[in-house]
Amino acid sequence: MAQQFSTHIRVLVVDHDINLLNAIEKVCYKFNYTVKTCSKVSDALYLLMEKNNSFDMVLIEAKMPDMDSYEFLRHVTQQINIPVLMMCVDGSRSVVMKAINDGACDYWIKPLTEDLIMNMWQHVARKIWKQNKNLELMSEKLEVEVGMKKGERYDLKLPLNDPKIEGVINTNVKEESFEKNNDKPESSAKKTRVTWSLELHKKFVSIVKELNVDKAGPKKILARMNEPGLTREHVASHLQKYRLYLKRGETKKQNKTAEATTESKISNGSSEFDFQAYDASTDHHVVPNNFIPTNFPHQPNNFPHESIVNAVPVNVYQADSEEETSSSTSINQQHNCNGFGTNSIINPAFINTLNARFPNAQVRNIFLAWHHPSPNSNDSTTSSNDL
DNA sequence: CATCGTATCT
DNA sequence: TAGATACGAT
Numbered sequence: 001m002a003q004q005f006s007t008h009i010r011v012l013v014v015d016h017d018i019n020l021l022n023a024i025e026k027v028c029y030k031f032n033y034t035v036k037t038c039s040k041v042s043d044a045l046y047l048l049m050e051k052n053n054s055f056d057m058v059l060i061e062a063k064m065p066d067m068d069s070y071e072f073l074r075h076v077t078q079q080i081n082i083p084v085l086m087m088c089v090d091g092s093r094s095v096v097m098k099a100i101n102d103g104a105c106d107y108w109i110k111p112l113t114e115d116l117i118m119n120m121w122q123h124v125a126r127k128i129w130k131q132n133k134n135l136e137l138m139s140e141k142l143e144v145e146v147g148m149k150k151g152e153r154y155d156l157k158l159p160l161n162d163p164k165i166e167g168v169i170n171t172n173v174k175e176e177s178f179e180k181n182n183d184k185p186e187s188s189a190k191k192t193r194v195t196w197s198l199e200l201h202k203k204f205v206s207i208v209k210e211l212n213v214d215k216a217g218p219k220k221i222l223a224r225m226n227e228p229g230l231t232r233e234h235v236a237s238h239l240q241k242y243r244l245y246l247k248r249g250e251t252k253k254q255n256k257t258a259e260a261t262t263e264s265k266i267s268n269g270s271s272e273f274d275f276q277a278y279d280a281s282t283d284h285h286v287v288p289n290n291f292i293p294t295n296f297p298h299q300p301n302n303f304p305h306e307s308i309v310n311a312v313p314v315n316v317y318q319a320d321s322e323e324e325t326s327s328s329t330s331i332n333q334q335h336n337c338n339g340f341g342t343n344s345i346i347n348p349a350f351i352n353t354l355n356a357r358f359p360n361a362q363v364r365n366i367f368l369a370w371h372h373p374s375p376n377s378n379d380s381t382t383s384s385n386d387l
Numbered sequence: 388c389a390t391c392g393t394a395t396c397t
Numbered sequence: 398t399a400g401a402t403a404c405g406a407t
Contacts, residue, residue, distance in 0.1 A: 217390075217391065218390080218391070218392095219391085232390080232391095236390090236391075239391095239392095240393075
């Protein structure tokens, strides 16, 4: 069963310890990953650059002799945009947080177990899903089986286990590249509504900062974002909001220093910013160890997923430390906005991707089930041989 | 013209 | 509220 999970995932493993590389490689074979190992960061970089799109994810040791792994991490997550997992014997909190802040999607404390590797495909799946989410456009809700037209999105009332899902997927696969064809004829281009996920926003912010304090125009930002489907208008609109947010932040700061004493702030509920934990520069979106991420992929309760234990994923909506934010927004509420909820929106492009990556129907369904837990998913694969 | 910034709409 | 759209300015 485990083999199905990892089908077609290509992973690059980087570590100075050849023995470990061999061990990992072996386990990767066992779970059917396509794996390439190298013992130097520079080699890894070269491999990634040489031919892009040749790997789906990277697993790298945090302390490498020849080059700073974190630099590598930042580069890969930002420029190449594939998930990077870090691993190290050092599991101290600061180190882990640094890794996560720099973009690592997980952190494994050595010694590793087979389970970690067995489950690492999930990071790729997650990434794909998030990307899909960013491009989401909510057009008219259609019946699943009726009138599918190019470029439209479908509101799949995900009936899990419903054999129709298979049909839908296959049907949609036929029409590919709906964003490539610029059919002029009378097509009233549907404007996509972009959801600025935290990830996307962080990317945005880092680009704005890098592009310098000054006028980072929508055009330039867009160019560096390199996100298919994203338009200048999208960026412009977001930039406007972001600037507003920055302004509010400043005035707030002033008010704050003015009233040094008598804090007494019960966050008057009103105008405290909720602009989605905006400010990717601070650390407060990182939460302590053993926090279970709630904002993504709800897994069926018994889904094998021990790897997250060591991870320190992000929960955007978790109150930030510096002030008790508008507390009333419960995390549970956020669940609905974030996950697939009851009605899931899935677009054809995403289905294509999903289908390509997980040709096995069962795996796809598991992936979908991931967002739509159902009581009858049973998994009990557990093996933990130390490497 | 293209792009940007702001106001306004949904 | 977040994101899209309209529109005048540069």
